[in-house]
Amino acid sequence: MDWQNLKYLVVGSGFFGATMAERIASQLNEKVLLIDKRPHIGGNCHSQTDEETSIEYHTYGTHIFHTSNELVWNYINQFTSFNGYRHQVLTTYENKVYQLPINLETINSFYNLSLKPFEVEQFLKEQIGNDYIEHPSNFEEKAINLIGKKLYEAFIKGYSKKQWGCSPAQLPVDILNRLPFRKSYNESYYNSKWQGIPEFGYTAIFEKMLSHPNIEIRLNTDFFSLRSHLYPDTKIIYSGPIDSYFDYCYGKLEWRTLEFEKEIIEVEDYQGTSVMNYADEEIPFTRIHEPRHLHTERNYPDNKTLIIREYSKADDGKNPYYPLHNIKNRELVLKYRALADSQPNLIIAGRLGDYRYYDMHDTIHRALSLFNERMMK
Ligand SMILES: Cc1cc2nc3c(=O)[nH]c(=O)nc-3n(C[C@H](O)[C@H](O)[C@H](O)COP(=O)(O)OP(=O)(O)OC[C@H]3O[C@@H](n4cnc5c(N)ncnc54)[C@H](O)[C@@H]3O)c2cc1C
Known part of the structure; x- marks a missing residue:
């Protein structure tokens, strides 16, 4: 050189x-x-194919491309086309499955109610009650102010503890800006104008770029x-x-880092969705990814599937996420x-x-x- x-x-x-x-x-x-x-x-967006199942997966965790920025959308479209994937996230809490971000379906299912959107605010106000804190100083207080203690303890407390390795009371208020919350049945994870998975995977984008x-x-x-x-x-x-x-x-x-554990399961479809969160603190992993759901346009095997458990850990300086x-x-x-x-x-x-x-x-x-x-x- x-x-x-x-x-x-x-x-x-x-x-x-x-x-x-x-x-x-x-x-x-x-x-x-x-x-x-x-x-x-490709950095953390690298994708590869699992040899045994031929299912393409994202080496460092499921990546959904989404944007409302026209400049970025036009730029990336020079190197790839996208399939029609729309991201939806579910969470398991005490063996029951709920929708995320917390929406009307989550609230109604959790409390076994049939609230209408215009009734949610009053309902949550009653739930929050005396727990309301005038000037929230951390993530826990802000979350309780928004959705009340019960929903917070079910869907946020355990998951956040696993993800960040500390109590949400030790985390700053502004982390909550990344947790959308809805009073409707809208179950789409992102509000972006465009979203999808690159038709030929992420690595192919980088090869072309x-x-x-x-x-x-x-x-x-x-x-x-x-x-x-x-x-x-x-x-x-x-x-x-x-x-x-x-x-x-x-x-x-x-930093926090992630570790991934792959397993092949002998069924066509293990969990019915690409990402399932696990909210209970006692379950050591935070999510299970099932990448076949990212490419429903492809012919993947009907007798086996790939799942990947995700664990969040303190970083040793080698693999910052x-x-x-x-x-x-x-x-x-x-x-x-x-x-x-x-x-x-x-x-x-x-x-x-x-x-x-x-x-x-x-x-x-x-x-x-x-x-x-x-x-x-
Ligand atoms: C688990 C997870 C899920 C995500 N999901 C999504 C998603 O669904 N949608 C979304 O839009 N975004 C998602 N992201 C964010 C996305 O991964 C980042 O926006 C993107 O990877 C950032 O690109 P980057 O080039 O800044 O960093 P990186 O992709 O991390 O690339 C940095 C590169 O620098 C290299 N490097 C570092 N130090 C050195 C050195 N000393 N010498 C040589 N090379 C070095 C590294 O090896 C690495 O390849 C997710 C992130 C994570 C962690």
């Missing part, structure tokens, strides 16, 4: 890095080296193994964890952000670089915006 003349280095081949590399190669018509320490492209002759890909390549070869003029676009780039000089950010939002981490990330912003030849972003939960469309939008702001000058 001619390190001295390397103009663009992109670290990470997830949606952030792939979008940046694709734009540099095709819009700037410049050569770019894209590296990833994993043995595959990165097929430009200006892009050289090196897998199994850690940034830190080649950093010493780099020259100051090389523009680095880094989508790994922001604290790692600066050698953890201010301390380590905390979700940022852990507390004051300490928020302050830490601001300090790292200031360092990154002081270096003109460096862009750090993406879900690991920004230390933020991004959906795929947010990630692509972030990359397209940064490309326009920082690279089109």
Whole structure:
């Protein structure tokens, strides 16, 4: 490699890095080296086929593409078409199945009632009663203010404890912004204008995005193994964890990670849906994925199916998934952000670089915006 003349280095081949590399190669018509320490492209959106069942699954958990952003929708449609999948989530609590996000069906089924939408507010007000807290200071208080203690304890408390490894009373209020709640029977998980699963899977998108002759890909390549070869003029676009780039000089950010356990079951359909949450705290996993439901247009076997149990764990620094939002981490990330912003030849972003939960469309939008702001000058 001619390190001295390397103009663009992109670290990470997830949606952030792939979008940046694709734009540099095709819009700037410049050569770019894209590296990833994993043995595959696609970051956490990578998909693969299970050999025994031929069912395609998402290696790092079920991914549904959804967006209302026209720019992102037009961009991604250059590389794939989507099937007609519409996401719906169910949850099992005490051996009974309910709809999520909490909606009129969930409430009526839980309380064995037939409330009408206009009766829900008054009903919940009575349920909340004296538990209402004027100025909620954490996730638990805010949730109880919204839906009352009983629904909170059934559907949120145990699941959140498993997901975040702590009591919801220790989590910030704004986590609840990610939990939609409805007074109608609307059971669609997303409200986005467009949604679906890429017809030929996620990996095929990345193969197409990165097929430009200006892009050289090196897998199994850690940034830190080649950093010493780099020259100051090389523009680095880094989508790994922001604290790692600066050698953890201010301390380590905390993350949650996931572990997945695959099993083949000898029935055609195990759970009737792609994702089933498990709300009870005593059940060690948070969800079961059954990926055959993501592609109902395909011919999958009728005598076996693939299921994947998902477990949430504290991160050992090797496999970061979700940022852990507390004051300490928020302050830490601001300090790292200031360092990154002081270096003109460096862009750090993406879900690991920004230390933020991004959906795929947010990630692509972030990359397209940064490309326009920082690279089109
Ligand atoms: C369980 C789960 C489910 C999700 N479901 C959805 C969903 O249904 N819909 C949706 O829109 N979004 C979903 N998301 C979000 C989606 O995964 C992210 O938006 C997307 O992956 C972010 O892309 P990225 O490029 O920022 O990061 P990543 O995909 O994580 O890519 C970063 C890459 O950088 C590489 N890297 C890191 N450090 C180094 C290094 N030192 N050297 C070389 N390479 C390095 C990593 O190996 C990785 O491949 C989900 C996320 C999770 C965790």
